[in-house]
Every structure is written in C-alpha cells, then in structure tokens.
Amino acid sequence: MNKHHLLLRSASFSTASLLNIRSGPPHPARPLFPSSGAGGTTTAAAVSHFFLPHQHHRQHHSLFPSPRLKPHRYPPLTPLSSTFKMSTTTPSPVDLIEQSKRLAAFQSVTAHLVPFPHYTRVGIGSGSTITFYPTGAQSEQLIESAGLNLQYINKLHPGALLDVCFDGADEVDPALNLIKGGGACLWQEKIVAASSRKFVCVADFRKISPALGTQWNKGIPIEVLPLAANRVLGELERMGSLGAKIRPGLPGKAGAIVTDNGMWIVDAPFKPLKVEGQSDREKGEWQVDELADALIKIPGVAEIGLFYGKNGRELQEGGAQKPVEAYFGMEDGSVKVLSA
Amino acid sequence: MNKHHLLLRSASFSTASLLNIRSGPPHPARPLFPSSGAGGTTTAAAVSHFFLPHQHHRQHHSLFPSPRLKPHRYPPLTPLSSTFKMSTTTPSPVDLIEQSKRLAAFQSVTAHLVPFPHYTRVGIGSGSTITFYPTGAQSEQLIESAGLNLQYINKLHPGALLDVCFDGADEVDPALNLIKGGGACLWQEKIVAASSRKFVCVADFRKISPALGTQWNKGIPIEVLPLAANRVLGELERMGSLGAKIRPGLPGKAGAIVTDNGMWIVDAPFKPLKVEGQSDREKGEWQVDELADALIKIPGVAEIGLFYGKNGRELQEGGAQKPVEAYFGMEDGSVKVLSA
Amino acid sequence: MNKHHLLLRSASFSTASLLNIRSGPPHPARPLFPSSGAGGTTTAAAVSHFFLPHQHHRQHHSLFPSPRLKPHRYPPLTPLSSTFKMSTTTPSPVDLIEQSKRLAAFQSVTAHLVPFPHYTRVGIGSGSTITFYPTGAQSEQLIESAGLNLQYINKLHPGALLDVCFDGADEVDPALNLIKGGGACLWQEKIVAASSRKFVCVADFRKISPALGTQWNKGIPIEVLPLAANRVLGELERMGSLGAKIRPGLPGKAGAIVTDNGMWIVDAPFKPLKVEGQSDREKGEWQVDELADALIKIPGVAEIGLFYGKNGRELQEGGAQKPVEAYFGMEDGSVKVLSA
C-alpha cells in the first residue's frame, strides 16, 4: 500500500472515531457537540486508522465537519519512525496545531497499541475486537460513529484493568505531571486513567511546560460539591491560591457550570508548581505532590485536575494517574516524546 | 426630580440588588458570576431602590461594581407616571438596552409592589421585612448583597403563595405567552412563577414579538432527562421541529450543558407559534397552547420553556405561568406595558 | 413434558436473566441488589429460557442463586396454551406469588416474542442477536449475567423504537391503566414503554384491580424536583389527595429517597380512579385520564406513575404508555390475560 492509499484512508477517519479510553454516563448515539480537539479525540483517529476497515465507517448522524485532507500528506501505515515531518506547505495556526496533534496521536498509537496484538480481546490483525472505553460524550460518539466496540468504564469488573488509555492534557511538566479538566471531565478522566495499566498522553506543543501553572494559567480545575464551594474557596485562599473562582456556565447556562456528576468546578491558580527542590509555603510555593495531597483531602473536594504520583509502570496493579509517555505534536512537524 | 436625575440614578445601581423572586438550590453568598442582565435582575435594582435604606447596602464580597448612589437623586416613592423618558444623551446600543430594562423594571415595581404595603410581611413604610425568593444563583447573590431578606421557594409551606414575582423573558407574544430558558433555569423559574399570585414580566424592547419563535429563533428550551434526550429529539422531529438539538456546554464544559437539576437542555425551533386561528399540523404549524400541551406530556421531558395558559388573575389560587403584565423598556426611553 | 416439570423448571431459573427492556444509567456488571421480584425481572427468566443456550449462561459475579437447570425439563418452544396449571403441591404464599408471576411471564413471552422472529435483529431460531434494554440496575444485571445483549435506551437513535417491552406494574385496572413507581424507577420505565411499539405488562394476581387506588393504596408515585416538593404537596392537597407525602429513604438513607435522576418521590393517595362515568371533583373523585393530565402539568412534577392514554396498537408510532396486554399469574396456577 502506498501513501496515496493511506491518504485516502486516513482522510476518511479524521474525526470519525477514537480510542479515547474514556468513560461516563451513556450519551446519545450521534455526535452532538463540536469537537474540542482534545488529545484523546485526536488519538482516536490514529486508532481507527490502524484497526478499522475504513470503507465501512459508520458516520451516520455526525455533526462534525468533514475533514478535507490532502492525501499525500499522510503518514504511511508501516511502523512510523519516531519523528516524521509534515508537508512544507504553510498551514494556518489552527491547522498547525491540529496537524501536530494528529502526528503525535499516530506516533503514540504506533508505539503503544500496534506492537501489542495481545492487548485485551485483540484478534490477530484486526482491531474490531478491541473494546473502547470513552471518558465522555465526545469520545463516545466518535467510538460509535467509527464502528468501534463501545463499553463503559463502570462495566469493568472489580479488579479488572484496561490495557492502555490515551488521553490529552492541558499542561504537562517534565516529570509528566499533568493539569487536566479544561473540559470539566477531570473526574471521569482520572477514573479511567487509574483503571489502566498504562496511560499515554497525547497533546500539541503548547502543552509542554517547565512547571504546571506556567502555560495553563486559568488555575487547577477542582471538582467540588456545590454546597462546599465557598468553604473550598476559603481553604484555597489560605493555601496561597490567588483568585480561585467558580467556573461560570455562560453562554449556555446562568450561574455555575455543572459537571456530568452534578458538581461545580473551581479554577484555582497557584504559582508554578515545583517538581523538586525546596518550596516556601509562606510565599505560596508548592511542589506538585504536596499540593495534590493537600487539595484532595479538603472536605468538599470530589477530585482534582492534578494527575500526579506514580505511573502505570511503577504501579503494576493500576491506580496510576501519571502517563508513562507523552507525545507532543510540534510546530515543525516533528513529534516529541517524553518518557517517564 | 427631573428625568436626568432618574437616568443617572438608574444607571448607578444596576447590579446592586434585586427582587427577582426566584428560587433554586442555595449558592454561596458572594456574587460569583457575571450578570446576564435578565429582567428579574434588573427589577431587583428597582426594588432595592424603593425599599432599602441605601446607605446600608451590605456589599461585602460583591464582585459587581459598587453603586455610588447619591441620596438626593433618588426618584420619589410616589407612583411614577406610566411612561418616563430617559436623557437625550446618545448611549451605546448596549447601554440603550440596559437602560430600557431599568426603566421597565422601575415602572413594574411602581405598579405592582409600591402600592401594596399589605404584601406578605411588609411593614408599614419599610421593605426590610419583605422576603425575597430567588430563582437562581444570580438573583440570590444580588438579594444578599443588597441586604434584602432571602428565602428559598422550597421553604414555602404547602399551599402558600408568593404575592408577586418579577422575572424576565426571552420572547413575549401579544397574549403574554413567553419563551424562557436561555439561561437554562426554566424549571426553577416556572416553579416560582406558578407559586405566585401574580407574575410580572420585565424585559427590553427586543423581546416583544408578534408570535413566539420570531425573535427568539434558537428554539424553545426544553429540559430533559439525559437518557431520554435522543427519544425526545425524535419526537420533536415528528412534531415538526426543524433542527432541535442538545445545548452544548462549551467553553466551560465538554459535552452537554447540565442544568442545576441534573438535566440537559434541548433547543427546539418551531415555526412561529399562533395565538389563535387555524394551525396546520401537516405544515408544522402549532398554536402555543396545543404545542405546550403536547410537549409537556412527552415522556423524558421534565419541563418546557413555554409559559402559557392562564395568568394569576384568572387562576386565583396560584399555578399560573403567564404574567399579568409585561413591562418593556423601549429604545426611545419609554416603557411599554402589555396587560392581560 | 408435564406441568410438574414446567413448575420445577420455572422455579429454578427465577433470577437467571431478563428481558425487562429497561434503561437507565450504566451500572456495574455484577448483580448488586436483592431481587424485588418485579414483573419485568420475572419475564426475563422466560425470555432467557426461550432464547439462550442454557449451558452458556455467563453468571460470573452473580449474587443470585445459580440456576441448576436440567435440559429435559424445559417447556416446549411451541406456543403454550393460554392457561396452564401449576403443580398441586402446596406452596407458601410467597412461593405462590412468585410462581404465579413466572407463569404469567412465560405466557406473555410465548405470545409476544416467540411468534415474531422478525423482531429487531432477531436471527431465526436464535435470541442471541436480540438486544435488551434495561430500565434499571436490576434488569441490567440480569441481562448481563444471562449473557444477553445489553444496550441502553439512550442509545436508540432519534425516531427508532423498541419492538416490544415487558415490565411489571403495581396495579392494573380493567382498561389497562397502570400505577407504577413502587421501586422509584417510574421515569425511566415510562420512557422505555413510550419508546416501544407495544408494551406487555406482567404481574401477579394481587395487582388486578377494579379501579386504581384500590389495591395499591400507598398513593400514586410522583417524581418531583426536590425544591418543588412542598409546592407539589400543596397542589395535591388542593386536588383532593389525602395524606400525600415524600417517600423516606430509611433504613439506608436519612431524609428523602433520591431517585436515579436526582429527584424525590411523592406518594399521593387519591380515591379509586374511575375509568368512565361521572366524577365529582368536589368529592375528590377523578377519572384516570383527567387526573394524569392535571398531575403532569403541575410545575415541579417531572413524571407521574400513572401509565394511561392510548396503547401501542392505537399509537402506531410509539409514545404509548399503556400495555396492549397484561398477563397475571393467578393463585390457582392459571394465567389471566387482559387485552386492550
């Protein structure tokens, strides 16, 4: 198969499907919402590329705009080198980001899914028997429209683990600590990550950060019980957060955003979080692990958008929040890989 | 006092307080969200004007701009004329709308609250004993920051009624049928309206409509149980709605908007709704009452954003959804009043 | 095979599987809750009998007693006679009720599923391709432990319909109006019923009633928004309900029962509801359709436990709440069938 074939093929799936390995409450079968372009969604495209008979994409009911990709720009189906270049035409900034994520997604799937045909229920040479677990409505819709097998994380038997989980992030530090929750799905996403043997992060170059809080400066997303929101704001202020506030629901809803779990989101900015070395609490400085440990114990907090601690290679039995690797699509068309 | 003074004054207290007579789950004491400028909120300003000792506004924690009121500029407590003009300075379009609402709010309070000192728990000459019931987080915060007595609609004893309720609307037809729900609070708002002896609508000139669906063309907001969303979409299509869809939560949340009640919102456009005369179902035509009656009975629908049927004067015992009067601030500075 | 064999057999698989055609939020894969013995659950046993290769029951994680079925005791696949007797041994009252339901379930499946091999995705002679939609956690678990195909009602595409739905009832009148909601799942159950071409009711003899409110005297279950509970209680009292009250959550939960939809349940007793003839409102008398129409329109009411109006044969396009037939297991071992 040559690139042209690949091109045609990959053209058909750009937003058609996904592997986001997410889970949440069941949602309608047709894609209802505009794509937010998260890493998990992009990765789905890569997955469906490798595992689907592409002429059979079920794209009924898709509200997503059809991608008009140009064939010759697509990567080949043979195992990819760890860095591959994009075409030299000058794309718009938006296209650039989108393409960079696609390349990162391709490469992460090539590394973490393609070489492991023994992954759960994977038939030889066919991905149609892999089951995909979405973390939210978007990835669920893409799984379905791509004709992939859909399952919910709540159906995993007690003690069972997913083999691998691909998801995006809002910011990634050098130790692979993450900030997630820009889309208010952090609780479900952490549950899915912690239910996986290994978590692979896929993002674009803007998410690379020397310290959490540098690139994503809206604050750490924290999911809280609404009646405790004020109390949590007080605790955060005492801990040194400047300007923590409840995320508003406008334009679609007056008042606070309500999550799929009936909670509110507090966005709590802190000074950039240290990975190691001394932190001066008097100056509002925190290390990632210390802050996460303090935040999760605040009564009223349901879950936090810091993904920290150990990764799936260190914790063999699941329960890890941090990725084992992060794939970033770069501006120059290359893919940068951070490994734990 | 001349008109100019009134103008200045009404501009100055825009977000200081409110009477929105709304209700909902309890929310933190400080205003958390930017004002959406709904009719109820604007009316609150007028209420606090008449009933509060203005130097004692409790504005602790307010995120809203502080009103710098000068006492001698206040309008008199005597009933205002039914039409009063604004200053002739040329305001921006946004200011124009804001001012028009304020005038409508003033006039509605003048007509429906000031003349009735016997309204529940109202002391002679003092509004401080009136209790205000918010319909959501915004109006709750304004009630508190204005130092008004706050109470929740769920604390009304069975069979008890509010004396009067002021609230806005997204569209108003000549028979005072309303579309509400642009802020996703329609369920709480209908409960409060139906718990009142009379409901007074306050809005700006853009909401006046010959037929519902003319001005507000995003569709009738319908609050649905998430697992029934697809089924309701199917029913709506069968009933002639074109392009009904689930309201998305972006930018704050991926997936659907979740209401304070854990539901989703479907926005269902229909052809402009007739108030009387023949309607041809084959052509997707509906009369307001017929459509509302059909929508509310769809299994999976929790509540609808059509406020219809009888008003509080016709139903003496509460339960009415339609206002007895609607006050519109007009572009030319006048206030137009529609009476049932 | 004689009747005695049938008896033994039907007793043996009581909780092995189900077809309850219900739906709700996803629930864990293993059966978590004791069986409440509803009609839908019992019917599931009958379904799995006809459609499953019994030696392949996937009963992993089942908390229910394992059925030790002996193949030669199975009833024949040919349509059963409309009345068949149980053994003459003297069962306990509980057994009697359980057995009567099983017989009714068998007969309903025989009449409404077995003869229709063209029902959605039903392969010839094999039920393994039928997809089953649960209305709650219980039926979901039974579907899974029986190895039946599980799907959620929210995944039905807009406009699509289930072919048939089997479910129980708390009371059934001669016109096949129902009271449902004793298990607080009425909203989901009505959505599934209304999403089906025909709804078949399965119950035991205690549910047969000359008029709703005669046998089930705890009141009509009404699902309400918590903040409107007081208001709804007031409306119900005005409508003639005596002693309507909020259902408590004890022993497992202090305060009110919370439904899977975040609502409360009000149980509202009324005088037995007339099917036809005059009703004197002054005396608190109501006809079923009139009462249901009034209840569903009360602001604050999400859904009501009256299943009324037209049935699936009358409404060809779905949306019906009433069953087309009701099957009652009788005390004497016979099955009584009520047809619309």
Next chain:
Amino acid sequence: MNKHHLLLRSASFSTASLLNIRSGPPHPARPLFPSSGAGGTTTAAAVSHFFLPHQHHRQHHSLFPSPRLKPHRYPPLTPLSSTFKMSTTTPSPVDLIEQSKRLAAFQSVTAHLVPFPHYTRVGIGSGSTITFYPTGAQSEQLIESAGLNLQYINKLHPGALLDVCFDGADEVDPALNLIKGGGACLWQEKIVAASSRKFVCVADFRKISPALGTQWNKGIPIEVLPLAANRVLGELERMGSLGAKIRPGLPGKAGAIVTDNGMWIVDAPFKPLKVEGQSDREKGEWQVDELADALIKIPGVAEIGLFYGKNGRELQEGGAQKPVEAYFGMEDGSVKVLSA
C-alpha cells in the same frame, strides 16, 4: 428542680427542636421524615431547652409528636453538673438508649454552648440570635419547628467558621476517631465539621468502641461516583476489605441508595482499625490514619465516613474532622465524656 424533673422534661421534648449544626440542600419546612434519633438531633433538644422561650415553639406543620411541656419542670439555666442520673423507673431498652442520648446531649450543650455567650451572634441571655446550620433534612426541619434561626453551610463566607458543631456518630474509638455515614449524609457532615472551630460528638453507649470496626460492623461508609463503584470495589478488595458492597435502596427504591449529592454508598468492612502500634497489611490490618489516607485518594471516591486526623483544638483555623469531646449517654443514666 430535682433529677426526676429533668428526666421528665428531657423526655418530653425529644423531637421538638435541634441544633444539629448540619447543612445540605434546602428542604421543605415541615418535618417529613421519621426521626432516626441521631446524636445531632438529640442535641438539638438540649439546645432549644436552653435558648428558646418554650411557650413560643413554632411547631406548625410538625409531623412529630407534640411535646407537652410543663414550664415548672424545666431544668435551671445554670450549668448542670457533669453527671446527672435518670429516674429509677425501669424503661424499655429503646427508651434507655433514647434517654441516655438526651442526657449526653444536655451535658454537651452545657459544656460547650451555655458557657460561651460570645459565640457568633449570640445576644446576652438569649439564644434566639444564634444561627443554626443543619447537615440534612431532619435537623433542618427541627431547627425550623423549634423557631431557631436556620442558615445553610454554603452561605458561610469563604474563610468563615462555625463556632461549634454538634453531631452524632456510628462508632467512636478512644482517640475520638469516628465512623459516620449510616444515614448516607457523611459528605455534608464532614464539610460542616471541617467548617467548625470545634466539633462535639454526642452519642449513646453503644457507640463506644475499642477500635473502629468492632461495634459498627457493616463497614466504613464510602461515598462514590456511581460509574466508579466497580473500580472502587476492586481497590477495596485489594486493600483487604472483605465483602465491601454497594448499599441498596430498598424498600423505597430499587437499585442503589442515591445520596443527596447524586452518589452511591459503598460499605467496606475492615478488620478493627488500630490507633497505634504496628499494622500488618498482609493480614489486612490498618491504622486509622493510614487507611483514611489511602481511601480518600482512590479515584472515584468522593468522601469517606472515617473522621480522623487532628481536632479543632489542634487545628486553630478549621478543617478538623475529629471531635474535641464526645458525650455518651450510658445505660446507668450517667454521661461519660471522652476528651481529646
């Protein structure tokens, strides 16, 4: 006044009022649910005794038996002795428990509220200006029916603290670690406790325990996101919990109990929890603090029913979960006090 009078009196007002210092979503004004006799509720009786003009009890809408108090039997307002005996008549076991709790409640209020007239907004000699924060529907109703000032915990400004909080417990160990959550309100209760300068526990003698898990053997109540319930069950099993299971909703609701926060409750039994010394994880042994720390970090867990760590005297700025003192009504009519 002698002890006998005290006895009669304390018996007579059992459900008249409360101080439970709880908070939660707003609930209707009339008592809707039978009393579960928790420690907070009982304490309320003691509070209303000291602070209310008893002839003015507002008991409108009360479903609780009316207290027929005889004024001359009231105990004096002077501080009571730290141990007082009950009458020598022989009560039933239920009465005994109820009376023992009342005595404990009296004594705790005597020690922690009566001597502190400067507590928030407390007028000299009058408790009518104290504001009470309920933790759930029951205590809210009692606050209202007693005519006490009601407020919700979510209205506390960020950083503000309650002066004192009284609440019950399901089990208390010698270090004042608690198990709470038998009534499924643990999340709200922990938020209120952590929002208080000091938390005072009130219970009967059955709750005294050498090690958590000895007396209360149903398991530690854990509030979980429903879609993570299976995953949490798996983690708990790995941590050594034997037979953790989801709490069922019967008889009022099929399926799982749903909390006021939309979550489920998992009851997780562990071996009795050590307060100090070595614990052997291989044998499933845990110390309280270690277990609590591990449980709260499990993704999918919203809050846990272990109240542990430091108390309000140790943490001057709020955030404490453990009580500073626990008052137990004993079988012999005495009150036992455990101090931190």
